[in-house]
Amino acid sequence: MRTRIGFSVCGSESNFYQSYGIGNYAFLGKSSLVFSNIEKHNVDEILIISPRSNPISPASNFLPYDYKELEKNYIGLPVIMSGSLRYQETFEYHSKTGVSERFMFSTEIVEMNTKWIDIYANNFGRQSIIGCLPLIINNNNIAYLYDDHKKSHTSLTSSIIDFAYDVCDEVVFQDLSNYGDSGAFAYEVIMPLIKDNKRTIFNGGCNNHTLKLAKNNEIAAVYFDNLTMHNAKLI
């Protein structure tokens, strides 16, 4: 299968924002407007991060995304939800309605805790589960895992990477250090950490060059979190 192109946005109430550097966000517009235009960008899927429990927008005033937006709008491509998944009311909402195709877990991977992953997998199938490894990369090009609950980084061990591939259908290597930048994804650092290229997704500072590298290495998908989509036509 070809490398997919994903569009990663932060959802707050009924609006979408996209990063241009960690903690910095551009207002993209009402999510309904984005949905009606998204097919023009030739993307394959959209990742919506509701910010209640994710490390990307720690200082923001974002509010949880209004899921009703997904009920109201036809979206002709797959929707992946992330953030707030470990709340009972979020799970119940998704079970009762069915507005998305996949779910991305981050904290559960960092904590190596399968509780909510298994609950979602039982309900929506294991194929719907995406794991996320949020990475901080230091000046010596060593990748650490960012623990949002502790607001600190911990060692990235091979057992955590194995765990992610074991319990999830696909694994996102999310370069938090370069999140929102265009063309800064730490490919050289991250590539040796990957266990299965065909089940791996790049996110965090990706650009067209990252996409080319991903295609050459049969990486499953690249999610653009930055403004690349708005500046260049992707081939």
Added chain:
Amino acid sequence: MINIINPGCGNVISVRNWALKTEKKTKIISNPEDFEPGTIVIPGVASSYYMMLNLMKKNFIELLFLQKKSGDKIIGICAGFQVMGKSTTEDDGCNCLGFIDAYTERLHDLNKKNISQSGWMDVNIKINKESILSKHYKRKKLLSGEAYFNHRYGMKINSIKTDAEYNFDCNGYITHYFNENIYGFQFHPEKSLEFGRSLLKVLI
């Protein structure tokens, strides 16, 4: 009427929003009493085992057998397609509806390595004169396009009815299967952009 079963799992609203593009009356049914004569859709995004379990718990089985007998359409998508086969080995494994002489197993490639298929693949659906699709697509001989797949389990056929329409992926798993009033898609037409919209007529 297009009746979309809500089994308590799956992407029910996504399917509903796709079906609404037909401009036909569409309703989500959470129990058999809500059914109105017309098409039934069983959505996907679920384990086929839990999908089957939920259909049983919510007493949908009798309705589905009556629908099969009536000749009105039943459309299954992904896990909703897989439960129309004879059995599944997903999770605890179980017998399924048996509308299609096929079984669902863990996906593996030709080297027997377990795989997962998440992404876009070209799908070709033939439309010949005898085809059950020919009444929907009078001027087309082939429906082709990229379709969105997301599955770790897939259906393998036991025996094919000669008048059935079907195709396989490169590992021998069924991509779609149409016979009499049974329409099954392993891929997600509701999430397959333009190609998915071109399949909307199947619902009507």
